[in-house]
Amino acid sequence: MPRKYETPLLDELEKGPFPSFVTEIKKAAARNDMAADELGQLEKSYRERRGYWKHGGIVGVRGYGGGVIGRYSSLPEEFPSVANFHTIRINSVSGFFYTSKILKEMCDLWDKYGSGLTNMHGSTGDLILLGTSTENLEPIFAEFSSRGWDLGGSGSALRTPSCCIGPARCEWSNIDTLDINYNLTQEWQDEMHRPAFPYKFKFKTAGCAVDCIASIARADCSIIGTWKGTIAVNQDEVATYAKNGMNIKEEIVDMCPSGCMSYDGKELKINDEDCIRCMHCIAKMTKALKATGEKGATILIGSKAPFVIGSTLSWVIIPFIKMEPPYDEFKDLIRKMWEFWDEHGKNRERIGELIIRKGMREFLEFIGVEPQPQQIKEPRRDPFFFWTEADLQK
Amino acid sequence: MALPQRRTDIGPPHYKDFLPPVMLKNYGDWKHHEILNPGLMVHVANSGDKVWSIRVATPRLLSTDTIREFADLAEKYCGGYLRWTTRNNVEFLVSEEKNIEPLWKELVEKNHMMGGIGNRISNIVHTQGWIHCHSAATDASGIVKALMDDLADYFTTRETPNKVKLAVACCTNMCGAVHCSDIAIVAIHRKIPKIDHDKVKNMCEVPSTIASCPTGAISPDPARKSIKVNDEKCMYCGNCFTVCPPMDIADPEFDGVAIVAGGKVSNLRSNPKFSKLVIPYIKNNPPRWPEVTEAVRLILDAYIAGAKKHERVGEWIERIGWEKFFKVTDLPFTFQHIDDFTIARETFRTAATFKW
Numbered sequence: 001m002p003r004k005y006e007t008p009l010l011d012e013l014e015k016g017p018f019p020s021f022v023t024e025i026k027k028a029a030a031r032n033d034m035a036a037d038e039l040g041q042l043e044k045s046y047r048e049r050r051g052y053w054k055h056g057g058i059v060g061v062r063g064y065g066g067g068v069i070g071r072y073s074s075l076p077e078e079f080p081s082v083a084n085f086h087t088i089r090i091n092s093v094s095g096f097f098y099t100s101k102i103l104k105e106m107c108d109l110w111d112k113y114g115s116g117l118t119n120m121h122g123s124t125g126d127l128i129l130l131g132t133s134t135e136n137l138e139p140i141f142a143e144f145s146s147r148g149w150d151l152g153g154s155g156s157a158l159r160t161p162s163c164c165i166g167p168a169r170c171e172w173s174n175i176d177t178l179d180i181n182y183n184l185t186q187e188w189q190d191e192m193h194r195p196a197f198p199y200k201f202k203f204k205t206a207g208c209a210v211d212c213i214a215s216i217a218r219a220d221c222s223i224i225g226t227w228k229g230t231i232a233v234n235q236d237e238v239a240t241y242a243k244n245g246m247n248i249k250e251e252i253v254d255m256c257p258s259g260c261m262s263y264d265g266k267e268l269k270i271n272d273e274d275c276i277r278c279m280h281c282i283a284k285m286t287k288a289l290k291a292t293g294e295k296g297a298t299i300l301i302g303s304k305a306p307f308v309i310g311s312t313l314s315w316v317i318i319p320f321i322k323m324e325p326p327y328d329e330f331k332d333l334i335r336k337m338w339e340f341w342d343e344h345g346k347n348r349e350r351i352g353e354l355i356i357r358k359g360m361r362e363f364l365e366f367i368g369v370e371p372q373p374q375q376i377k378e379p380r381r382d383p384f385f386f387w388t389e390a391d392l393q394k
Numbered sequence: 395m396a397l398p399q400r401r402t403d404i405g406p407p408h409y410k411d412f413l414p415p416v417m418l419k420n421y422g423d424w425k426h427h428e429i430l431n432p433g434l435m436v437h438v439a440n441s442g443d444k445v446w447s448i449r450v451a452t453p454r455l456l457s458t459d460t461i462r463e464f465a466d467l468a469e470k471y472c473g474g475y476l477r478w479t480t481r482n483n484v485e486f487l488v489s490e491e492k493n494i495e496p497l498w499k500e501l502v503e504k505n506h507m508m509g510g511i512g513n514r515i516s517n518i519v520h521t522q523g524w525i526h527c528h529s530a531a532t533d534a535s536g537i538v539k540a541l542m543d544d545l546a547d548y549f550t551t552r553e554t555p556n557k558v559k560l561a562v563a564c565c566t567n568m569c570g571a572v573h574c575s576d577i578a579i580v581a582i583h584r585k586i587p588k589i590d591h592d593k594v595k596n597m598c599e600v601p602s603t604i605a606s607c608p609t610g611a612i613s614p615d616p617a618r619k620s621i622k623v624n625d626e627k628c629m630y631c632g633n634c635f636t637v638c639p640p641m642d643i644a645d646p647e648f649d650g651v652a653i654v655a656g657g658k659v660s661n662l663r664s665n666p667k668f669s670k671l672v673i674p675y676i677k678n679n680p681p682r683w684p685e686v687t688e689a690v691r692l693i694l695d696a697y698i699a700g701a702k703k704h705e706r707v708g709e710w711i712e713r714i715g716w717e718k719f720f721k722v723t724d725l726p727f728t729f730q731h732i733d734d735f736t737i738a739r740e741t742f743r744t745a746a747t748f749k750w
Contacts, residue, residue: 009680009681010681012681012682013536013539013540013681013682015543016539016540016543016546017507017543017546018451018453018507018539018542018543018546018549019451019452019453019506019507020453020539021453021454021455021525021535021538021539022539024453024455024456024457024459024460025455025457025525027457027459027460028457028458028459035457038525038526042524042525042533045524045533046524046533046536046680046681048646049646049647049649049678049680050524050644050645050646050649051523051524051527051528051529051530051644052524053524053526053527053528053530054528054639055528055529055636055639056597056639063402064402071526071528085526087526091405091406092406093406093407093408093409093412094406094409095409095477096477096478096479096480097409097412097413097475097476097477098412098475098476098477098478099411099412099468099474099475099476100464100465100466100468100469100474100475100476101465101474102407102412103461103462103464103465103476104462104465106461107458107461107462107465110458111458116457116458116459117455117456117457117458118455118456118457118458118461119454119455119456119522120452120454120456120461120478120482120484121454121478121482122569123519123521123569123570123571124569125480130455130525130526131526138397138400139397141400142397142398142399142400143397143398145400145401145402145404146398146399146400146401147398148404148407149406149407150401150402150403150404150405150406162480164480165477167421167422167423167424168409168413168417168421169417169424169427169437169445169447170424170427170437171424171425171426171427171437173422176422178409182405182406182408182409185405185406186405189403189404189405190403193402193403209660209661209662210660210661210662211659211660211661211666212480213480214480214571214574214659215659216574216659216661216666217571217573217574217657217659217666218571224661250703251703251704255663255704256663257663257664277661278661278662278663279660279661279662280662280663280704283662284704286426286427287425287426305566305567305568305569305572305573306566306567306568306573306631307566307567307606307608307631307633308606308607308608308633309608309736310608310735310736310737311568311573311574311668313574313666313668346605347602347605348602348605348606348637
């Protein structure tokens, strides 16, 4: 029988309408020693207002340099079943799709070898198996990998790429986000499982500028679907929106950031040349408006959370690229970026931080991309700039 | 019992093996979608086929018991097909219209919470917290639970001017997308790390520890074969602790959370933007952090009262101006609000135009 702890503080978090993580831990704790000690230690954290987990130490599975995050209780005598309690990252399926059969199979394995607790999903998009002992790592890997699953990324490596639901269910997707995500993941298994980068590298793929996967804020490489062409207008559907109470002037035309629309009460007109493809009108009038023409993606680089120089959003490197299998042009470009990073990056320096340190010119010249006004908000303000010998000869 | 033969570098399973037949058949050929109620939407393909999605909240941390329960429901009503959203909700993918009502009914009976679709509050993106992280300065799951209990109506029924995306990060490493959320909570430290000098020599690499500091506050301490921290430069980010564990920065008395607001990731209407500091510190008050839920309510209510239809929190604040935001919310403005980190000069007001 697992140990039983009094948890008066955590019990407070079983009240109220929203589903409770405490209830989840208790369900597992009723039959699992690790989950029981997790619960006990968490109650202590609530009482003492601090965490009791240690990191570090090399744990993993044979032949891999990542996919398992070492985690140890700093109170192993008090909570022996979580003395070592490592996280396993399972590479999730594009779009987070599952079948009941596969979920049940995973649950059976995880109950056998781990705490019975999961995160669906971690922030990067892995299926997180939350806590097991060192000796169970190899058996878990054998069980999961023999059934078609693999580990995700951790450390200074390619992290598990993720994508929006894309063409599987969305009418706005300009690219096959799920296939891009799957294809890139398969292409770079070695980069994911054997950390050899200066630091982490994340891909996120969004089908359009709505960016449901938050690629522009959370990926070293953000792939955002877009188009070159027109927005086709179905005027009958526009009339239906108006009839159903939409104030098309206020809600659509006046909110268009590039002022490229007009509406006279009968006809909605779009000056496509001035459209910046923000998706507002299409998102609000999905039955009436549809992007048409050449489909592809904008490639942006560099977003990350605050460490070390402050948060960054990704910025445009390639305004437009076709994204069709086998994505060779895109992959060649990424390999060049990684080469630049490998050559110049410091330990724990993200690629965006490196570009800021070295300057866009060095980066763009290295990867062979021309300067274009789409890459910037505005040109530089100060009169300090470099001229190379080659520039002087022009 | 012998283990099965392990395989390496096979990558994830192919997504097409997990799509319901209707999604496979109409892949890339969807026409439009409609939100039928806050927890139900229908996607219509050019072929006329339809798929209904019922969205159910989860706490992200799930036991295998609950996952099995979801799997059973999917088997009974959806041919076994379901997915998770990026904001930790489950979506049941229903191909037959007749199954919507009984599935909904059973979800209600099992006390599940449907909602989060459209202009309202969806589930909160958050991090590991005291449950499993070494650097947590608060417990993300506890704050999320307290907040979502308080805001439950905005998940299940009530509308907001546009989507309101909330996030909680349990330290400034920000594994959650706090830096670009409408309203977000990030846990902070306020005291410099306490160094265990005896352990530093065995556990830490001095150059990488020095390099981890954004403000250059760490320098070598050759006499002790250790490092020292300049308390005038340290901004308590805690990055050094991740590189060098004997630099313990957790402090039960002084740790707590800051609240930021006005960020977004979509390009809709206005460009993606960062969240900005609105409340520099609220003490950790587990188990339910009442001061945090109250503060989020205050900002949310001001947004609902002031924003135009379709405006996100950040768009509303930019329209009225930050000085007016502090006026309508009556939140104190402090030295902590004025940037003195890497982009400070970009944030100063270089115009004589502002509101009283």
